[in-house]
Amino acid sequence: MNLRAVGKAALLLALAAAGIRFIYRKRCRIEVYASMYVYGIKSLGVITVVAVFTGMILALNTGIAMRDFHQEAHIGTAVMVSMLREMGPFMTGLILAACVGSAMAAQLGTMVVSEEIAALEIMSIDPIRFLVMPRLMAMCVMTPLLSFYTCIMGVIGGGIVGKQLLDVPWDIYFDNALRWAKNKDLFVGMFKAFLFGVIITTVSCYEGFATTHGAVGVGAATRKAVIICFLAILITGLLVTGLFYY
Amino acid sequence: MKKDLFSNEVNIEVVLGVFLVFVVFGLAYFTFMLSGKKLGEQKHRMEVVFNDVMGLRTKDSVVVRGMPVGEVASLELKPDGVHVFLELVGKRGQGAPVRMKKDYRIAIVTTSILGGRMLTIGEGSRDYGDLPLEMVFNGQDPHDLMSDTAELFSSLRQGLTEKGGVVEGLKEAAADIREISRRLNAGKGTLGKLLSEDDTLYDDLKAGVASLRKVSERLDEGKSTLGKLLADDDQVYQDLKATVSAARKIAERLEKGDGTLGKLLSEDDALYKEFVNVVQEAKAVLDDLRETTPVVTFASILFGAF
Numbered sequence: 001m002n003l004r005a006v007g008k009a010a011l012l013l014a015l016a017a018a019g020i021r022f023i024y025r026k027r028c029r030i031e032v033y034a035s036m037y038v039y040g041i042k043s044l045g046v047i048t049v050v051a052v053f054t055g056m057i058l059a060l061n062t063g064i065a066m067r068d069f070h071q072e073a074h075i076g077t078a079v080m081v082s083m084l085r086e087m088g089p090f091m092t093g094l095i096l097a098a099c100v101g102s103a104m105a106a107q108l109g110t111m112v113v114s115e116e117i118a119a120l121e122i123m124s125i126d127p128i129r130f131l132v133m134p135r136l137m138a139m140c141v142m143t144p145l146l147s148f149y150t151c152i153m154g155v156i157g158g159g160i161v162g163k164q165l166l167d168v169p170w171d172i173y174f175d176n177a178l179r180w181a182k183n184k185d186l187f188v189g190m191f192k193a194f195l196f197g198v199i200i201t202t203v204s205c206y207e208g209f210a211t212t213h214g215a216v217g218v219g220a221a222t223r224k225a226v227i228i229c230f231l232a233i234l235i236t237g238l239l240v241t242g243l244f245y246y
Numbered sequence: 247m248k249k250d251l252f253s254n255e256v257n258i259e260v261v262l263g264v265f266l267v268f269v270v271f272g273l274a275y276f277t278f279m280l281s282g283k284k285l286g287e288q289k290h291r292m293e294v295v296f297n298d299v300m301g302l303r304t305k306d307s308v309v310v311r312g313m314p315v316g317e318v319a320s321l322e323l324k325p326d327g328v329h330v331f332l333e334l335v336g337k338r339g340q341g342a343p344v345r346m347k348k349d350y351r352i353a354i355v356t357t358s359i360l361g362g363r364m365l366t367i368g369e370g371s372r373d374y375g376d377l378p379l380e381m382v383f384n385g386q387d388p389h390d391l392m393s394d395t396a397e398l399f400s401s402l403r404q405g406l407t408e409k410g411g412v413v414e415g416l417k418e419a420a421a422d423i424r425e426i427s428r429r430l431n432a433g434k435g436t437l438g439k440l441l442s443e444d445d446t447l448y449d450d451l452k453a454g455v456a457s458l459r460k461v462s463e464r465l466d467e468g469k470s471t472l473g474k475l476l477a478d479d480d481q482v483y484q485d486l487k488a489t490v491s492a493a494r495k496i497a498e499r500l501e502k503g504d505g506t507l508g509k510l511l512s513e514d515d516a517l518y519k520e521f522v523n524v525v526q527e528a529k530a531v532l533d534d535l536r537e538t539t540p541v542v543t544f545a546s547i548l549f550g551a552f
Contacts, residue, residue: 037258041265145269152272180305183280186273 009206012128013198016136016205019129028134035138039100040146047095047146048153054091055079055154059161063168072166076177079158080151084185085245088151090237093196096143097229101204104135105225108208109218117209127209136201143197144190151189188244192237199232284335290342291319292332293382294352299328300363300388302354307364308332315343318365330385332365346383348374354388 022028062078108131111117120127155177162168207225211217296302299321308316316334323329336343347370357364365385377383406412429435433442440447464470468477475482499505503512510517 033258033262036262041261044265145266145273148273148276149269152276178279181280183277186276186280 013202015128016132019133031134035134040142051150051153052157055157056161059158063166076173077180080177080181083151083154084189089147089193092147093233101200104204105208106222109211109221112211132205139197139201144193147193288338290334294330294385295327296385302363346377352385
C-alpha cells in the first residue's frame with residue numbers, strides 16, 4: 001500500500017463520510033440496518049467466545065502472578081482496566097477485520113471483477129454512496145458498541161476464573177474492577193474502536209474496489225485487506241494509547 | 247415475496263433495536279458506575295497537610311477505624327507542605343462519616359509490601375468537641391515500611407558485627423569451647439581424666455562404688471549399729487522407746503521435786519539452806535581441827551616421848 005493508495009483510501013473515506021447526509025433516505029437506511037445486522041449482530045457469537053476467553057486468560061495469568069503476594073483479589077482491577085483500555089477494542093478490531101473486513105473486500109472485489117460496479121456507475125448510482133457509506137456508518141456505530149460488549153464479556157469471564165480458580169468472591173472482584181477503572185478508560189477504548197471501525201471499512205472497501213485479475217485478484221485483495229487492517233489496528237492502538245495516557 | 251422482504255427487514259430492525267438498547271443502557275449504567283457516584287450518598291471534602299505523603303496518590307483509600315469512608319481526591323504541592331484533599335462519603339442527611347476531635351491523628355500507612363498507600367484517620371477522644379471539617383488538618387509524618395526495615399537490618403548488622411556484638415561473643419564462646427575440648431582431649435581436669443584412656447580414676451570410682459555396695463549390703467543385712475537401726479527388727483527402737491519413757495518418768499519426778507535430786511532442783515530451798523548450814527558447820531569443824539592440830543601434834547609428840 002503505497003502513498004498513492006493511502007491517498008485514494010483517504011479520498012474514499014471522505015466521499016463515504018460525505019454521503020452520510022443521505023442516511024435519511026429509506027434505501028440508505030435499510031442498507032445501513034442490514035450492514036449493522038450483518039457486521040454487528042452476526043459477529044456477536046465469535047466476539048462473545050473470544051471476549052470471555054480473553055478475560056479468563058487475563059484473570060488467570062494475573063491472578064497466578066498476584067497470588068504469590070496474596071493480592072489475587074485485585075485481578076478485577078487488572079482485567080477491567082486492560083479490557084477497557086486495550087484488549088476490548090483490540091480484540092473487537094481484530095475479529096471484525098478478519099470476519100467483516102475480509103467479507104467486504106471479497107464482496108466489493110467480486111463486484112468489481114464482475115463489472116457490477118461499472119453497471120452501477122452506468123446507472124448513475126454512486127457506488128461509494130451506495131456501497132461504502134452504509135458499511136462505514138454501520139461499522140462506526142457497531143464497533144464501539146461491540147467493543148463495550150467485549151469488555152463486559154471479558155470482565156465476566158475474568159470473574160468466572162476468579163471465583164472458580166482463585167477463590168475471589170464476585171462482590172470483591174467487581175468492587176475492585178469498578179473501583180480503579182475510569183470513564184476515561186471506557187471512552188478512550190470506545191474511541192479507539194470507532195477508529196478501528198473506520199480503518200477496517202476504508203481499507204477493506206478500498207482493497208475491494210482496487211481488485212484486478214479476476215478471482216485470483218479477489219483472494220489477494222481479501223488477504224491484503226486483512227493484513228493491512230491488522231497492522232493499522234496495532235499502530236493506531238499504540239498511537240491512541242500514547243496520545244491519551246503518555 | 248415482497249411480504250417476506252418486509253418481514254425480514256422488520257426482524258433485522260427489531261434485533262438491532264434490542265441490541266442497541268441493551269448496549270446503550272449498559273453503557274450508561276457503566277458510565278455512572280465508573281464515575282464513582284452513588285444514589286443517596288453525600289460527599290464531604292476535607293483538607294490535610296503533610297510534610298511528606300510517601301507516594302500517596304489520588305483514589306487511595308481513606309480509612310476510619312478500619313473502615314473505608316472515602317478516597318484521596320487530589321494532592322497539591324505547596325510551600326508549607328503537601329495539601330491532600332479527601333472526599334469522604336456519607337449518607338445523605340447524616341453528615342460526614344468522621345467527627346474530628348482536638349486530639350485527632352491522620353497518618354499515611356502502607357497497605358502491602360507492594361507499596362500501596364492509604365490514609366488513616368483517628369478521630370480522637372470523645373471528651374473533646376467536634377472540629378469543623380472545613381479547617382485544614384495536620385497529618386503525621388509517614389513511616390516508610392521499606393526504610394524502617396532497612397534501618398532495622400542496619401541496626402541488626404551493627405549489633406552483629408561491631409565490637410562486643412553478637413558475632414564477637416560467638417567467636418569468644420567458640421574459642422572457649424575449643425579450649426575446653428582441647429583440655430578434655432589432653433585428659434586435664436576431672437572430666438578430662440574420665441574421658442581419657444587412663445582408667446585410674448575409673449578404677450577408683452569402681453572401687454568406691456564397690457565399697458559403697460558393701461556398706462549398703464551390711465546395712466541391708468542389719469549389721470552394725472546403723473544397720474540395726476535400719477533393720478526391720480524393731481528391738482532397738484523398742485529399747486530406745488523404753489529408755490525415753492523411763493527418762494520421761496525421771497524428769498517428771500524431778501519436776502515434782504521427788505527424791506533427793508528432785509528436792510535439790512525444786513524451788514523449795516529448805517534442803518539447800520540445810521546443806522549450807524551443814525557445810526558451814528563442817529567448815530567450822532575443819533577450822534577448829536586446823537587450829538587444834540598443832541596442839542594435838544605437839545602433845546602427841548610430847549606424850550609419845552614418854
